[in-house]
Amino acid sequence: MALKSRTFLRRAEREDLDTIVAWMEDPDFLQFLYGDPTRSPKQIREQIVSMLGRAAGQSMPGGIYLVIDSPEHGPVGLLSLQRISWRNRSCSVDLYMGEKKLRNRLVAGVAFYRAMEYCFDELNMHRVSAFIYSFNEPSWRMIEKSGAKRELTLEEHVARDGKLYDVYCYGLLRSEFNAFREKYQRSAGSLMSSMIEDRQAADALDTKDTE
16 A cells, blocks of 8 residues: 555656666556657667756756656656646646556556645645547546546547557546545545445456456
């Protein structure tokens, strides 16, 4: 349980390069990565070096890359904040879990919650958008539970495994996230533990329904 309760976000550093490149060479990771997954290791490394350089070198960046970290397991995923509009207080978010053994709904749910805390509390965003592939059902169900609305469907927008899939576009407002946060705020300091307990109960119910 330590990973779920102590998961935190930090700025991606040059020392994370090998870890992130290894994730992006993983076919399971590439399945959910936006864009063309057919790239050489050299191209991937060049992209990550450029990415980390922009993240560290701008005082008002248009994109921010954060590593999802854990004291016990080290880096477990990557958070990308793109299309940041400081004037409109809006951005879009991509969340990728790099460690396959930790790529479950509970860990991803806590990472998503940390990401929304960062967007709304630290960056003072008013609106966060997310684009999720239709075949990634755990992710779009998770974001819907947070109060986000599916605002648009891009039909047959992304190709994977020889098929074309829809992409769902979601929007989450600060007020909707605050309502979600208050739902789990049963007592001071117990928000994350309450969310974990509720998520475990929901997962157990989902498992029972599929038996």
